Amino acid sequence: MAAAPDERGPGPAAGEQLQQQHVGCQVFPERLAQGKPQQGFLSSFFTNNQKCQLMLLQTLETNPYVKLLLDAMKHSGCAVNKERHFSCEDCNGNVSGGFDASVSQIVLCQNNICNQAHMNRVVTHELVHAFDHCRAHVDWFTNVRHLACSEVRAANLSGDCSLLNEIFRLHFGLKRHHQTCVRDRAIRSILAVRNISKEVAQKAVDEVFESCFNDHEPFGRIPHNKTYARYAHRDFQNRDRYYSNI
Amino acid sequence: MAEGGGWQPPRPCEAYRAEWELCSSAGHFLRHYYVHGERPACEQWRRDLDSCREWEERRSAEAQSLRESEQARVRAARKHGLVWAPRQSPPADWHLPLPQDNDR
Numbered sequence: 001m002a003a004a005p006d007e008r009g010p011g012p013a014a015g016e017q018l019q020q021q022h023v024g025c026q027v028f029p030e031r032l033a034q035g036k037p038q039q040g041f042l043s044s045f046f047t048n049n050q051k052c053q054l055m056l057l058q059t060l061e062t063n064p065y066v067k068l069l070l071d072a073m074k075h076s077g078c079a080v081n082k083e084r085h086f087s088c089e090d091c092n093g094n095v096s097g098g099f100d101a102s103v104s105q106i107v108l109c110q111n112n113i114c115n116q117a118h119m120n121r122v123v124t125h126e127l128v129h130a131f132d133h134c135r136a137h138v139d140w141f142t143n144v145r146h147l148a149c150s151e152v153r154a155a156n157l158s159g160d161c162s163l164l165n166e167i168f169r170l171h172f173g174l175k176r177h178h179q180t181c182v183r184d185r186a187i188r189s190i191l192a193v194r195n196i197s198k199e200v201a202q203k204a205v206d207e208v209f210e211s212c213f214n215d216h217e218p219f220g221r222i223p224h225n226k227t228y229a230r231y232a233h234r235d236f237q238n239r240d241r242y243y244s245n246i
Numbered sequence: 247m248a249e250g251g252g253w254q255p256p257r258p259c260e261a262y263r264a265e266w267e268l269c270s271s272a273g274h275f276l277r278h279y280y281v282h283g284e285r286p287a288c289e290q291w292r293r294d295l296d297s298c299r300e301w302e303e304r305r306s307a308e309a310q311s312l313r314e315s316e317q318a319r320v321r322a323a324r325k326h327g328l329v330w331a332p333r334q335s336p337p338a339d340w341h342l343p344l345p346q347d348n349d350r
Binding site: 078133 | 253254256257258264268279283316320326327328330331333335340341344
């Protein structure tokens with residue numbers, strides 16, 4: 001996240017930045033993909049905060065990516081509480097959200113998250129950071145390689161770089177383009193939360209990419225869409241049988 | 247784990263069928279090429295499905311190849327080194343109230 005409210009301390013440890021330049025929610029891939037009006041019913045009667053809370057609840061209760069991440073975090077001792085671990089806030093700049101490791105909280109930018117599909121993806125992205133924070137000693141603030149690794153994983157596993165999302169961003173490419181997208185978005189996210197040069201961010205991503213791109217925990221695979229995410233969740237729920245029989 | 251004495255395939259046979267069908271689909275071919283730049287290899291899922299069904303019907307010795315196949319999948323998933331050290335316990339502040347909540 002490029003900027004944080006004044007009362008939040010050192011700022012987010014990891015963030016997601018919108019790739020295209022826009023104001024509010026005027027241009028976004030998921031809106032075009034859904035074919036739905038940009039603002040719709042919710043905009044007429046609810047504040048940004050209320051819309052954010054409603055969409056967040058929908059995501060937590062129904063999205064298969066998020067439900068797997070929540071189960072995995074609970075299994076690791078980090079049960080997620082909506083009121084404690086999520087905050088809908090206005091954000092400066094073109095960021096969608098961030099993970100504040102100093103207080104173990106996910107910030108959702110209520111003025112920049114446009115629709116349910118976008119909320120699903122942002123929550124998934126930030127929960128990957130939270131999952132990494134829960135399961136490993138991630139040095140968010142002083143080790144750029146650690147930050148780079150989590151950003152590679154979040155871009156890889158959240159659907160950020162799906163073929164459809166890239167096409168709607170007018171980024172055309174097919175063979176191994178997913179990896180190009182993951183690298184680029186990881187660098188952008190690092191630059192959004194750390195005052196370092198693009199070269200330093202790129203070097204960190206290059207150094208960790210092989211390891212972190214292939215670390216698919218807790219999904220066990222790259223979840224290309226909800227079907228893959230459901231299969232991954234099925235495997236996670238079956239893990240006791242699996243490991244006791246191999 | 248030794249054969250017999252309660253052993254069963256690591257996944258239900260239905261799971262192997264679903265994975266093989268997903269892997270063999272045109273959509274997966276496209277997504278796999280988009281990520282890896284090559285066609286997916288789905289033959290092992292089919293072999294595992296056949297082994298699973300053999301075990302269900304005849305408690306066949308084919309089950310050993312199923313275990314070996316899954317062990318290979320686990321090795322492949324773990325072959326990359328970790329960038330960070332794993333935790334033995336969750337972060338101490340995960341469940342604590344937010345700092346501003348303590349001031350109320």
